[in-house]
Amino acid sequence: MQWKVFAFFAVFTAVFVALLWLFQVVLLDTFYKAIKVNEIKSVSNAICSSINSSSLQEELQRVAVDNQICSIVCDGQGNRLYSETAVPNCVIHRLNSWDLAMVYTLTAQNGGSYFERFPQETRQSFTVLDNSLAFVHRQESPEVMISAQLVTRSDGKQLLVLLNSVISPVGATVDTLRYQLIVVSAVMILLGLLLAFLLSRRIGRPIESLNAAAKVLAAGDYDVNFEGEGYREVHELSDTLNYAAHELAKTEHLQRDLIANISHDLRTPLTLITGYAEVMRDLPGENTPENVQIIIDEATRLSTLVNDVLDLSKLQAGVVPMERSVFNLTESVRSILTRYSKLTDYHIVFYAGDDVFVDADELKISQVVYNLVNNALTYTGPDKSVTLRQSVDEGKVRISVSDTGEGIPQEKLDDIWERYYKVDKEHKRAQVGTGLGLAIVKMILDMHGGEYGVRSQEGVGSTFWFELGTVEPDSAAKP
Numbered sequence: 001m002q003w004k005v006f007a008f009f010a011v012f013t014a015v016f017v018a019l020l021w022l023f024q025v026v027l028l029d030t031f032y033k034a035i036k037v038n039e040i041k042s043v044s045n046a047i048c049s050s051i052n053s054s055s056l057q058e059e060l061q062r063v064a065v066d067n068q069i070c071s072i073v074c075d076g077q078g079n080r081l082y083s084e085t086a087v088p089n090c091v092i093h094r095l096n097s098w099d100l101a102m103v104y105t106l107t108a109q110n111g112g113s114y115f116e117r118f119p120q121e122t123r124q125s126f127t128v129l130d131n132s133l134a135f136v137h138r139q140e141s142p143e144v145m146i147s148a149q150l151v152t153r154s155d156g157k158q159l160l161v162l163l164n165s166v167i168s169p170v171g172a173t174v175d176t177l178r179y180q181l182i183v184v185s186a187v188m189i190l191l192g193l194l195l196a197f198l199l200s201r202r203i204g205r206p207i208e209s210l211n212a213a214a215k216v217l218a219a220g221d222y223d224v225n226f227e228g229e230g231y232r233e234v235h236e237l238s239d240t241l242n243y244a245a246h247e248l249a250k251t252e253h254l255q256r257d258l259i260a261n262i263s264h265d266l267r268t269p270l271t272l273i274t275g276y277a278e279v280m281r282d283l284p285g286e287n288t289p290e291n292v293q294i295i296i297d298e299a300t301r302l303s304t305l306v307n308d309v310l311d312l313s314k315l316q317a318g319v320v321p322m323e324r325s326v327f328n329l330t331e332s333v334r335s336i337l338t339r340y341s342k343l344t345d346y347h348i349v350f351y352a353g354d355d356v357f358v359d360a361d362e363l364k365i366s367q368v369v370y371n372l373v374n375n376a377l378t379y380t381g382p383d384k385s386v387t388l389r390q391s392v393d394e395g396k397v398r399i400s401v402s403d404t405g406e407g408i409p410q411e412k413l414d415d416i417w418e419r420y421y422k423v424d425k426e427h428k429r430a431q432v433g434t435g436l437g438l439a440i441v442k443m444i445l446d447m448h449g450g451e452y453g454v455r456s457q458e459g460v461g462s463t464f465w466f467e468l469g470t471v472e473p474d475s476a477a478k479p
């Protein structure tokens with residue numbers, strides 16, 4: 001990775017320097033000449049279009065000064081009508097009338113315009129040869145450009161506009177530039193390599209170290225620490241990875257606890273069931289309803305545990321669909337409480353008020369109430385009382401379940417909703433639980449978009465509550 005970033009920057013610098021050389025040294029001459037050629041052609045067109053103008057002479061003067069272009073305007077006989085000199089030894093000003101007349105004819109034969117470029121020296125004794133302005137090309141000599149164009153004046157007379165411009169050799173300039181470019185290139189390459197090195201370290205290094213740490217994490221070591229120096233994004237990435245590692249560690253921890261708890265929870269009732277069954281088989285006098293009840297209770301405990309695990313995993317997998325309907329929540333809570341009626345030593349009270357209807361999944365909401373009441377019964381104090389309250393406010397119904405137990409420490413109030421979490425890690429037989437009940441409550445209420453929470457005071461008791469939106473009972477008739 002580091003090497004790739006480095007190579008990328010090195011290639012980038014090389015291409016940049018090569019482009020600089022190409023344009024500044026190799027193509028400078030070509031560009032310059034192309035510009036000059038365009039210039040003389042456009043000047044010639046401009047003069048032709050103002051051939052009738054009274055200020056033609058001034059225009060020729062301006063061209064001479066601004067563009068260093070000499071000009072002659074003559075007729076078919078070679079009589080000069082206008083003439084302007086801009087450079088010494090101008091080729092066209094050495095032409096006599098006969099030569100001019102020849103150029104006129106040549107231009108006419110050439111379709112009305114004529115353009116020629118040749119080294120200056122060869123034109124010392126310029127004559128029109130073989131119907132062309134012949135020359136021998138020699139490098140590094142200034143080049144002369146001749147442009148001839150025929151134009152018809154408004155009085156019908158055809159005139160020749162003959163221009164002469166000199167292209168100075170750029171060899172010396174190129175030599176200077178070449179020397180400068182050698183220095184610039186060397187500096188550029190050095191700077192480029194340095195930058196490439198620094199950048200590759202700054203980007204590549206932290207990513208490599210994150211990658212190495214991620215491999216350690218993938219191998220199952222959740223204590224790994226992701227360190228991302230350098231750019232903000234890398235910092236954020238390492239923070240996110242650290243958070244993910246922390247969460248994974250937490251889940252693994254909770255799962256380990258769960259396995260320990262579940263195996264304990266499974267083993268205890270199973271031992272009791274087997275023990276009591278064996279006693280009843282071997283000792284006929286022990287075949288009492290109390291002993292049978294113990295076996296039934298323990299079997300129930302087992303099935304609750306298995307059901308909790310299954311419910312939560314189904315809810316998590318999202319395979320249980322929501323089956324909403326409008327139902328009487330008050331009635332539903334009441335009917336759940338009747339199931340506890342045989343627990344005569346507990347005092348369960350429900351302050352309901354008027355019946356309230358909600359639009360929700362009745363079975364799932366019953367499970368919420370069931371889990372909350374079960375917890376309250378499990379954790380309530382020696383007076384064994386559990387109080388349920390229903391209150392309605394601004395289109396919302398709140399069901400709260402209070403007990404008189406030991407309460408939950410404030411700092412643990414957030415954690416109890418987590419899967420497998422148990423405040424009391426020491427396994428008391430009386431407080432058997434899977435740590436899944438509240439996670440199931442949370443998931444079901446989240447699915448309904450309902451609010452929920454807990455208030456607890458140590459030594460006084462806890463109140464768990466949830467809220468759902470109320471609806472009119474007759475909306476039950478809705479299709």
Ligand code: ADP
Pocket residue numbers: 375376379380403405406407408416421422423424432433434435436437438439462
């Ligand atoms: P469990 O099956 O262990 O009760 P829950 O998810 O229902 O699992 O509850 C998680 C933990 O929250 C419990 O282990 C218990 O420590 C604490 N808790 C839940 N309800 C109460 C309550 N009414 N009073 C005191 N502690 C409670």
